[in-house]
Amino acid sequence: MKLIKDYLMADLTSLGVGGPADLLCKPESIPEIQAALKYAREHNLPVTIIGYGSNLLVTDKGIRGLVIQLAENFAKAAVSGTKIRAAAGCLFSSLSKLACHHSLTGLEFAVGIPGSLGGAIYMNAGAYGGEIGPLIEEITWVTEDKTGVWSKADFNYSYRHSRVQTDKVIVVEAVIQLKPGNKKEILEKMKELQAKRHELQPLDQPSAGSTFKRPPGLYVGPMIEGANLKGYKIGGAQVSPKHAGFIVNTGGATAQDVLDLIAHIQKTIKDMYDVDLQPELRIVGEK
Numbered sequence: 001m002k003l004i005k006d007y008l009m010a011d012l013t014s015l016g017v018g019g020p021a022d023l024l025c026k027p028e029s030i031p032e033i034q035a036a037l038k039y040a041r042e043h044n045l046p047v048t049i050i051g052y053g054s055n056l057l058v059t060d061k062g063i064r065g066l067v068i069q070l071a072e073n074f075a076k077a078a079v080s081g082t083k084i085r086a087a088a089g090c091l092f093s094s095l096s097k098l099a100c101h102h103s104l105t106g107l108e109f110a111v112g113i114p115g116s117l118g119g120a121i122y123m124n125a126g127a128y129g130g131e132i133g134p135l136i137e138e139i140t141w142v143t144e145d146k147t148g149v150w151s152k153a154d155f156n157y158s159y160r161h162s163r164v165q166t167d168k169v170i171v172v173e174a175v176i177q178l179k180p181g182n183k184k185e186i187l188e189k190m191k192e193l194q195a196k197r198h199e200l201q202p203l204d205q206p207s208a209g210s211t212f213k214r215p216p217g218l219y220v221g222p223m224i225e226g227a228n229l230k231g232y233k234i235g236g237a238q239v240s241p242k243h244a245g246f247i248v249n250t251g252g253a254t255a256q257d258v259l260d261l262i263a264h265i266q267k268t269i270k271d272m273y274d275v276d277l278q279p280e281l282r283i284v285g286e287k
């Protein structure tokens with residue numbers, strides 16, 4: 001098991017902010033994950049699991065203890081009939097393309113969602129009316145001394161929430177159940193969704209996707225825009241002038257800039273609409 005010291009988390013996150021992790025480990029197998037967890041317990045180190053860091057805001061002080069990354073080091077996938085069995089580090093968007101290649105429909109919505117399958121399952125990621133939850137047939141998870149399998153019925157998911165968040169397990173693999181489809185139509189749908197993203201989202205700037213969860217029945221972007229905060233900047237962090245639901249790093253932003261901007265938006269929206277916005281991105285690291 002290789003441990004890398006003082007790894008700068010800004011380099012592992014799409015937002016490009018965050019201080020160092022004390023130790024980073026990129027296991028390639030379940031025994032290696034469990035060895036890393038054992039090592040952390042024996043050395044009294046807190047553990048943080050990450051995928052591709054596309055939904056993370058890491059603080060400037062960085063992450064104490066051990067960061068375990070399941071990404072390209074853990075990324076095998078195979079198609080069998082209408083099912084895809086994939087390791088947690090597979091890119092979610094690549095699985096969408098794999099499904100299309102095999103004329104399987106259901107994962108078109110995932111084509112523009114960055115990050116890993118594990119991160120998508122943790123977050124119950126979704127877009128344009130689709131989400132991963134309903135497609136899950138089976139999830140394999142590990143802890144230091146156990147490996148378990150959840151069936152579809154065990155995987156309690158809701159909007160941007162899943163059982164992985166409460167049970168604190170590490171997702172290592174999942175089976176995604178799709179339906180036979182028409183390759184041309186699948187491809188058309190994927191192209192349409194990608195075009196929408198490029199038109200509406202600031203994909204040319206570092207971000208962590210939507211900053212806040214959508215409150216029931218409300219849209220965050222228009223509320224922030226209505227509060228005159230579109231383009232509002234603190235340090236290098238800015239409410240995207242293209243989509244007010246995103247915070248972008250205009251270059252040189254610190255995590256504190258982003259945290260201050262989040263707090264400012266929350267306060268403004270509370271004062272103006274009496275709505276409590278909850279971050280969708282995950283804030284991790286030493287405060």
Ligand SMILES: Cc1cc2nc3c(=O)[nH]c(=O)nc-3n(C[C@H](O)[C@H](O)[C@H](O)COP(=O)(O)OP(=O)(O)OC[C@H]3O[C@@H](n4cnc5c(N)ncnc54)[C@H](O)[C@@H]3O)c2cc1C
Nearest residue numbers: 051052053054055115116118119120122125126127171209
């Ligand atoms: C430009 C952009 C657009 C986006 N659009 C969307 C969108 O349309 N819809 C959407 O839902 N999200 C969107 N996101 C957010 C993000 O892509 C998703 O949340 C993604 O699923 C996170 O995957 P990740 O591998 O990057 O996870 P990370 O950001 O690395 O981690 C996210 C959380 O998942 C946990 N986690 C990661 N892997 C595992 C694992 N194997 N086992 C257990 N826990 C794990 C981590 O502990 C962390 O709490 C977008 C982000 C960006 C930058």
